[in-house]
Amino acid sequence: VTGLASTLAVGSNNRGVTVEGADARIVSTGDTVTVSGIGGTLAEGDANYGVNLEGDGARITAGNATVTVNGTAGGQTNATVGGADNTGVRVAGGTTTDATISSGNGGGTLSINGQGGKADGDGNSDGVRMTDAVIRGTNGVTVQGFAFQGAAGVSGDSNQGISMTN
Numbered sequence: 167v168t169g170l171a172s173t174l175a176v177g178s179n180n181r182g183v184t185v186e187g188a189d190a191r192i193v194s195t196g197d198t199v200t201v202s203g204i205g206g207t208l209a210e211g212d213a214n215y216g217v218n219l220e221g222d223g224a225r226i227t228a229g230n231a232t233v234t235v236n237g238t239a240g241g242q243t244n245a246t247v248g249g250a251d252n253t254g255v256r257v258a259g260g261t262t263t264d265a266t267i268s269s270g271n272g273g274g275t276l277s278i279n280g281q282g283g284k285a286d287g288d289g290n291s292d293g294v295r296m297t298d299a300v301i302r303g304t305n306g307v308t309v310q311g312f313a314f315q316g317a318a319g320v321s322g323d324s325n326q327g328i329s330m331t332n
Contacts, residue, residue: 167192167199171206171214171240178249180206180240181215188222188260195229198274205240205252205283212249214240214283215256219267222260230270232277233303239283239291242314250288250322254280254311259298259332268302276303282313282325289322295329 169183182203185192192199205214216237219226226233237255255278259265269276278294278301285291293311301307311328 167201169203171204171209173207175206176208176210178209178211179213180209181213181218182237184215184218184220185224185226186218186220187224190221190224192226194227194231196231197228198231198233199226199228200234201226202236204238207240207243209240209252209283210249212251214252216254216280218256219265220256220258221265222263223265224259225266225268227266227268228270228274230273232274233267233269234277235267236279238281241283250285250290252283252285252291253295254282254292255294257296257299257301264298264300266300266302268300270304273305274303275306275308276301278309280311282311284314285322285325289324292324292326292329294327296331298332299330
């Protein structure tokens with residue numbers, strides 16, 4: 167699954183891949199799953215995620231294979247410092263059930279890679295952010311997250327490489 171948000175949109179919610187809602191899912195019973203998303207490159211607003219997995223029981227899984235999730239937040243090339251919460255890979259469970267990314271029961275690895283975008287004074291533009299989330303890989307887990315690394319374009323608090331809460 168590959169998604170590229172509009173390269174010309176300048177507002178908010180320009181997301182590469184969104185899997186959102188109660189029990190929303192990308193599932194393979196045996197083959198490798200790769201999900202890659204890039205948020206709107208010129209986006210100056212908020213919530214321009216590369217990949218967004220959100221909701222009670224939302225999940226990305228592969229039976230006995232490898233799962234790879236790659237996300238680059240929007241706002242990478244805009245001249246104006248963007249809004250807040252421009253996160254590369256965002257995994258957010260719901261009020262009753264965690265969101266899950268897992269790579270099977272008997273084999274496969276799990277890899278999550280995220281690049282945050284520009285942020286204004288509100289910050290919170292992380293490489294990878296997980297809240298009420300479970301990640302599981304039976305043969306290894308790798309999580310790499312990078313806040314925006316440009317010479318200018320990040321201010322505010324909590325622009326983290328990786329953030330995991332709850």
